[in-house]
Amino acid sequence: xxxxxxxxxxxxxxxxxxxxxxxxxAFDPYRDRLRIETDDISTLIVGTPDIVFAAMxxxxxxxxxxxxxxxxxxxxxxxxxxxxxxxxxxxxxxxGPLAPLEERKAQALAAVSSAGxxxxxxxAQFSLYTLGIDQHMDEIYGCIDFLKTSGVFDxxxxxxxxxxxxxxPVFATIGEAFVRFGPxxxxxxxxxxxxxxxxxxx
Numbered sequence: 047x048x049x050x051x052x053x054x055x056x057x058x059x060x061x062x063x064x065x066x067x068x069x070x071x072a073f074d075p076y077r078d079r080l081r082i083e084t085d086d087i088s089t090l091i092v093g094t095p096d097i098v099f100a101a102m103x104x105x106x107x108x109x110x111x112x113x114x115x116x117x118x119x120x121x122x123x124x125x126x127x128x129x130x131x132x133x134x135x136x137x138x139x140x141x142g143p144l145a146p147l148e149e150r151k152a153q154a155l156a157a158v159s160s161a162g163x164x165x166x167x168x169x170a171q172f173s174l175y176t177l178g179i180d181q182h183m184d185e186i187y188g189c190i191d192f193l194k195t196s197g198v199f200d201x202x203x204x205x206x207x208x209x210x211x212x213x214x215p216v217f218a219t220i221g222e223a224f225v226r227f228g229p230x231x232x233x234x235x236x237x238x239x240x241x242x243x244x245x246x247x248x
Contacts (some may be wrong), residue, residue, distance in 0.1 A: 047124060047125055047131055047132075047135050047137075047231060048092070048123075048124070048125070048126055048129035048130065048131060048132050048135055048136045049092070049093070049094065049123065049124035049125070049140075050090060050092035050093065051091055051098050051120045051122040051123075052090050052120065052121045053089050053091065053105070053119070053120045054087065054088045054089075055064065055069065055089055055106070055109055055118050056117045056118070057109055057112065057114050057115070058115035058116070058117075059114040065112045065116070066109070068112075069105050069106075069108040071108065072101070072104035072107070073091075073101055075104075079094070079134070080092060080093040080097060081134055084109065091133060092132060092135065093134050093135060094134075094137040095124060095137065095140075095221060095225050096221065097241060099217055099224070102118065102120060102217065103164070105118070105216065106118045106168070106217075106240055107164045107241070110166050110213070110242035113171060113243060114243060115243045115244050116241070116242050117239065117241045118238075118240045118241075119238060119239050120238045120240075121229055121235065121236075122235060122237075122238060123233070124140070124224065124225075125229075125231055125232050126235075127178075131152075138229045139225065139230070140225065140231060141230055143227050144230065145231075147184070150188070150226040151188060153191045153222075153226060154219075154222035154223070154226045155191050155192065155195060157167075157221075158197065158219050159197075161214045161215045161218035163214050163215070164214040165212070166212065166213040166242060167211070167212060167242060168210070168212070168241065168242045169200070169208065169209070169210045169214070169216075169240075169244070170216050170220065170238065170240040170241070171203060171206045171239050172206055172207060172223070173181055173205055173206045173236065173237045174223050174224070174234070174235075175234065175237075176227060176228030176229075176232065176233075176234050177228075177232070177233040177234065177235065182228075185227045188227060189223050190207065192221065192227075193209070193219065196209075196219045197210075197215060198211035198216050198219050206237075213242070216240070220236065222237055223236070232238045
């Protein structure tokens with residue numbers, strides 16, 4: 047399997063370079079478990095979904111701790127048929143048959159309940175795409191049911207769902223949506239935007 051994210055970080059600050067470069071130390075605990083490639087538009091991080099989401103969370107929390115309005119945008123994908131399998135992405139949970147939907151929702155809730163807290167409030171909106179399967183709407187509706195009981199659900203919006211709460215359970219919730227819905231070895235993508243310290247938060 048291949049899994050990873052293309053990430054762009056946008057601090058709304060005159061010192062945006064300092065905020066971005068200072069936040070990169072959040073990747074340090076994960077560097078031996080990620081492939082990281084950066085260009086002038088985004089940073090690609092490739093690894094198992096749990097490490098990818100932990101690294102994104104810590105990068106965002108570190109940047110937001112500056113007190114500046116920070117936005118992270120990510121395109122996240124697993125199982126893309128156009129990408130070669132990468133051993134760094136191998137995880138036992140992403141093999142085998144698709145478990146019953148209710149079982150997966152319960153597993154997702156249990157994982158979010160143990161996510162802890164970061165101390166950084168965040169708002170996020172994301173869209174989940176379970177590709178190449180006939181029952182994709184069953185998976186999406188199941189995910190929405192999970193989101194509504196996650197503790198960080200804010201509201202449904204056109205084309206996406208909005209979450210609000212501490213960054214740790216917010217990222218954990220999105221991570222669970224990514225791995226629990228859609229076939230374990232299927233192609234699943236997420237379009238994600240996360241914001242903190244917005245002057246217009248509502």
